[in-house]
Amino acid sequence: MHKYSKNLNKVIYRASIVNPINSSRCSFYKDGGLLIDNGVIEEVNCFDNVLKNASPDVPVIELNGVISPGFVDVHLHWVQYKVKGLYSGELLTWLRESIWPEESHYVDVELATSAARNFYDDLLRAGTVMGLSYSSPHAHATQIAIDLMRGDWVVGNVLMGINAPNYLTDFSLHDSDTLKAFMSNIDLRHYAVTPRFAPNLSQFQLKALGEIAIDSGVIIQTHLAESREEVEWVRKLFPEADNYTDVYDRAGLLGRKTVLGHCIEMSDSEWRCLAERGCWVAHCPTSNEALGNRRMPLEKLREYNIPYALATDIGAGPSHSMLHVLQRFLSLHRDAGVNIDHEDALYRATLAGAEAMGRGLIAGNLCAGKRADFILLPGMGPRDHWAGWLEDCISGSMSELETRPLGTWLGGKKVS
Ligand SMILES: [Zn+2]
Missing domain, CATH: 3.20.20.140 (Metal-dependent hydrolases)
Incomplete structure (x- = not known):
């Protein structure tokens, strides 16, 4: 009984996951798992590994799309x-x-x-x-x-x-x-x-x-x-x-x-x-x-x-919309001949901001021990690399980009 009750607040989300690590690195799992315990991230990995490490009574919620930090x-x-x-x-x-x-x-x-x-x-x-x-x-x-x-x-x-x-x-x-x-x-x-x-x-x-x-x-x-x-x-x-x-x-x-x-x-x-x-x-x-x-x-x-x-x-x-900012950020500098990697761009819209606020250790990306603030973006379709997916995600009109995320979670709770 005790074994089961301690997992009451745990849940695994299964979806593709992009996770900026720094300005030059971003992890990507095509079939990813995000294990959350009481609003805090416990593990991010490919789904099979997360499932293997978790107790069998932890529920799995399948999401159709790509999870990214908010x-x-x-x-x-x-x-x-x-x-x-x-x-x-x-x-x-x-x-x-x-x-x-x-x-x-x-x-x-x-x-x-x-x-x-x-x-x-x-x-x-x-x-x-x-x-x-x-x-x-x-x-x-x-x-x-x-x-x-x-x-x-x-x-x-x-x-x-x-x-x-x-x-x-x-x-x-x-x-x-x-x-x-x-x-x-x-x-x-x-x-x-x-x-x-x-x-x-x-x-x-x-x-x-x-x-x-x-x-x-x-x-x-x-x-x-x-x-x-x-x-x-x-x-x-x-x-x-x-x-x-x-x-x-x-x-x-x-x-x-x-x-x-x-x-x-x-x-x-x-x-x-x-x-x-x-x-x-x-x-x-x-x-x-x-x-x-x-x-x-x-x-x-x-x-x-x-x-x-x-x-x-x-x-x-x-x-x-930060997706709109990303679109113009990449376009304006590229037009001037200044290259920006996709890893860098996603980092600047997520973890870099949390670091600027002095919250880099508790928020900004999906790491064990951090607050489970994340969003779900539309899926990748046939694409194999997340960089092409990001280009798709930031293309479209301003109003389309403002409502592109499919869901937003704060501390593991769906709020939008
Ligand atoms: Zn101002």
């Missing part, structure tokens, strides 16, 4: 989800005329609550199970995004004290004492100190935020060098700094827990600085394309060995 999106603005892809144009005009007015609506608790529910539902449907998210400046909107989260998210209210409309800056918590008080009531595993970008804070304010982030050990997320106009503005606002990156470096905001969105208009000394500090880059190819920014120089990231992960950057990015 996607991780390391840069998006959940409060821009409703207007994703609706506006385009030069970054600063886009912010002032479209995005900032939209974020001001999140002063409304009911609106924020229903928007958060809708956001998490849609992301799970698209196969995204984790990520780093920017909120509006309002304290309650961040609290709502954390309280209602489905999956594993880190959220930060954007901190913006200057060079923005009062209808946003009046709600910002960038003052040190105010921010510390807010953080003392929040689960810091799910919180990131989030200066919106350098132009919205003074050097003094940025430095104070750097100190708070270091003291509390939380993730820091912000934007860096997304457009030429922005870089030029920063140069005028911070004449004492060597460059945009130096503004953050002087404030103590650059380290291994820092995730920087975009990094397009960068000099070699700035790349070197990011490498020395161990910062992560959130690469958002669909957003860069939508706002007419240049291609992010992937060659430079590689040259300086800077870690990076992929992201949608909703709402500049037109879609919340």
Whole structure:
């Protein structure tokens, strides 16, 4: 009796399995088995081996498709989800005329609550199970995004004290004492100190935020060098700094827990600085394309060995689908003559993101001891190699890709 009851929470899923291991390796099992015990992965292998090692009373569920780890999106603005892809144009005009007015609506608790529910539902449907998210400046909107989260998210209210409309800056918590008080009531595993970008804070304010982030050990997320106009503005606002990156470096905001969105208009000394500090880059190819920014120089990231992960950057990015991001990521860089292996691409949309969030040991791919967050994608048909299957999986229109996953599981439980 005892022998049977201890296996009550175990289950084996049988399907093809792709499992990114690092930027150059991906395991593939045509007939794979995924043994889960109480929401945690116990074994991943070919089905026969998993079955042989498991006790005979563990149920087997056959799935028709390919199991992959769920996607991780390391840069998006959940409060821009409703207007994703609706506006385009030069970054600063886009912010002032479209995005900032939209974020001001999140002063409304009911609106924020229903928007958060809708956001998490849609992301799970698209196969995204984790990520780093920017909120509006309002304290309650961040609290709502954390309280209602489905999956594993880190959220930060954007901190913006200057060079923005009062209808946003009046709600910002960038003052040190105010921010510390807010953080003392929040689960810091799910919180990131989030200066919106350098132009919205003074050097003094940025430095104070750097100190708070270091003291509390939380993730820091912000934007860096997304457009030429922005870089030029920063140069005028911070004449004492060597460059945009130096503004953050002087404030103590650059380290291994820092995730920087975009990094397009960068000099070699700035790349070197990011490498020395161990910062992560959130690469958002669909957003860069939508706002007419240049291609992010992937060659430079590689040259300086800077870690990076992929992201949608909703709402500049037109879609919340990481399959869509993968499609444009491969296409944009390949068109520029920069090759990307399939192993690398899948890693950047999954495990790399979990590593950027400091969760590489507990999530991001399918390994014993990790949380069983996975998705089911359509089957391989007659294909023998998973690389061709991945190309099939990421082809199609944006709306097709948003609903391509056949199912999403969090901690072993089917949630979409
Ligand atoms: Zn952004």
